[in-house]
Amino acid sequence: MNRIFLSPPYMGGGEQKYISEAFESNWIAPLGPNVTAFEREVSELLSVPYPLALSSGTAAIHLALKYLGVGQGDIVLCSSFTFIGSCGAAAFEKAGLAFVDSEPETWNMSPRALEKALAYYDGIGKRPKAVIVVDLYGQSADWDGLLPVCARYGVPVIEDAAEALGASYKGRMCGSFGDVGALSFNGNKLVTTSGGGMTLCHTKEQYDRLLFWATQAKEPLPHYEHREIGYNYRLSNICAGIGRGQLEILPEKLRRRKAIFERYKAAFEGTPVRVMPVSDQGIPNCWLTAVTLDDSAGVTPAEICGHMNTLNIETRPAWKPMHAQPVFADCKAFPHNDDGSFFCETVFAHGLCLPSGDALTTEQQDMVVSEITRII
Numbered sequence: 001m002n003r004i005f006l007s008p009p010y011m012g013g014g015e016q017k018y019i020s021e022a023f024e025s026n027w028i029a030p031l032g033p034n035v036t037a038f039e040r041e042v043s044e045l046l047s048v049p050y051p052l053a054l055s056s057g058t059a060a061i062h063l064a065l066k067y068l069g070v071g072q073g074d075i076v077l078c079s080s081f082t083f084i085g086s087c088g089a090a091a092f093e094k095a096g097l098a099f100v101d102s103e104p105e106t107w108n109m110s111p112r113a114l115e116k117a118l119a120y121y122d123g124i125g126k127r128p129k130a131v132i133v134v135d136l137y138g139q140s141a142d143w144d145g146l147l148p149v150c151a152r153y154g155v156p157v158i159e160d161a162a163e164a165l166g167a168s169y170k171g172r173m174c175g176s177f178g179d180v181g182a183l184s185f186n187g188n189k190l191v192t193t194s195g196g197g198m199t200l201c202h203t204k205e206q207y208d209r210l211l212f213w214a215t216q217a218k219e220p221l222p223h224y225e226h227r228e229i230g231y232n233y234r235l236s237n238i239c240a241g242i243g244r245g246q247l248e249i250l251p252e253k254l255r256r257r258k259a260i261f262e263r264y265k266a267a268f269e270g271t272p273v274r275v276m277p278v279s280d281q282g283i284p285n286c287w288l289t290a291v292t293l294d295d296s297a298g299v300t301p302a303e304i305c306g307h308m309n310t311l312n313i314e315t316r317p318a319w320k321p322m323h324a325q326p327v328f329a330d331c332k333a334f335p336h337n338d339d340g341s342f343f344c345e346t347v348f349a350h351g352l353c354l355p356s357g358d359a360l361t362t363e364q365q366d367m368v369v370s371e372i373t374r375i376i
């Protein structure tokens, strides 16, 4: 039996056409018309004027941090409940990370915990250089709760919308909320370029600065003069062609993922399995359906993963909070709960991500549901 993955790539057909065009015109490299068009298409979709296509979401966040002047010894705040891609780049620049807990409504950054964090740094006279806010599992953070807090303390925001392309909050698209935004087109994301990312810039000045760093910081002289160190971070014209084909089927992808989410929700009704909360403030892209297991389930997420793995079905525990990661053992963290405990630790202890790929069949989904309910 073929393995059922969490979120495998799903192609619409147009991808091949754009790749063929690149081959026929020998525009294999560098950059090229697919990159330009892909950027324009994302710009129109998200209403962000200057997207910059890059080789990964990690690169996108790295350049956003550099743009905000993050360097050695600076403090960068980040959602604790996320994938390391959100914050690892701050360590590239030798910044100090501190983590902010989640709220129960969306599992995203808690405005209350953020307020505690910013008040703490205000108290010691050290203003963080940036706050990285994640739209987790394809659901928007509570921007009306978070942005005023950041504005009050004068700290710029990087929106990590790596998992949330196509999701919205009060009618506005995820990716457009921060001073700088970031997307990922990694293989498991809703829209993939096989590997890629994008920084979402709001000004031409921002775009030009990031483009300079993304292309080896070449001064505009024919012999390539260098006054600082840059990176080789651009997306290839071939990969951008895949992205263009993927955008053509984005509405279909959103429809399919939502249907999968709704089927899980209905199927687990009345069981100790609860699908993730969805706030009525926004529309998620349903990238992954995550669930939590009530204590009455009598099994842990790890036990379910182990069992499902023997059936060749991929499931995965919820993200382990960054503040609990050995590599960040020295970092400060700010809880949502008044008793000092972390809400996101509860989600991690009980959370499980289920197969949610566009092409998941109802038969496969029925099997996932029946196997989980059977072990419970």
Ligand SMILES: *Cc1c(COP(=O)(O)O)cnc(C)c1O
Pocket: 055, 056, 057, 058, 059, 082, 083, 084, 085, 086, 134, 160, 162, 163, 183, 184, 185, 186, 196, 197
């Ligand atoms: C995937 C992901 C990233 C990193 O993107 P890459 O393209 O894999 O570098 C960053 N943040 C979140 C929340 C992600 O899920």
